[in-house]
Amino acid sequence: MISIPKTVYEAMIEHAKKGYPNEACGITGGAAPEQLNHFFPMRNADESAISYFMDPREQLEIFKKMRSLSVEMNGIFHSHVASEAYPSQKDIRLAFYPEVSYLIVSLADMKKPVLRSFKIENEQVTEEKINIE
Ligand SMILES: [Zn+2]
DSSP states (O other): OEEEOHHHHHHHHHHHHHHTTSOOEEEEEESSTTBOOEEEEEOBTTOOSSOOOBOHHHHHHHHHHHHHTTOEEEEEEEEESSSOSSOOHHHHHTOOOTTSEEEEEEOSSTTSOEEEEEEEETTEEEEEOEEEO
16 A cells, blocks of 8 residues: 655645646655655656656656655656546556556546556556555
8 A cells, every 4th residue: 555645635736737638757756765755747758648767857857856755766656647547558568667666547537537556567567556645
C-alpha cells in the first residue's frame, strides 16, 4: 500500500486534465518508498495522446530538487486519456524501475478520473492499494 496526501492526489488529477487531450506525466518523491509526498509535474515531450516521454534535462532538474528536499523518486505518473488506468504493453516494456510505483490516472470519464498504482517487475504487473490521506 502507498500513501498519497490529498493535495498531491489533486495536483495529479489537475495536471492530467491540463495536459488533455495529450497524456500528462510526472514524478513523485518521498522520504520512504511508500510515502508519495511530493509531486513534480512534467511536460510530455512526446505531445501525444497515446504515449509520454520525459525530457531528460527536465528530469535532471527534478532530481536536483528532490536532493535538496532529501527525498527520493518513488513514483512515475502518467495519464491515459481514453483507456483504463492500467499499464499498456509499451508502459510495461518501458518500466525500468521495479522499486517505484507506476501511477496511472484515466480520464476516460473526465468527470470521474480513476487513479491506480502498480509495481512492474520483469513485465509482471501487480496492483497496489492507494491510501489518500
Ligand atoms: Zn500508459
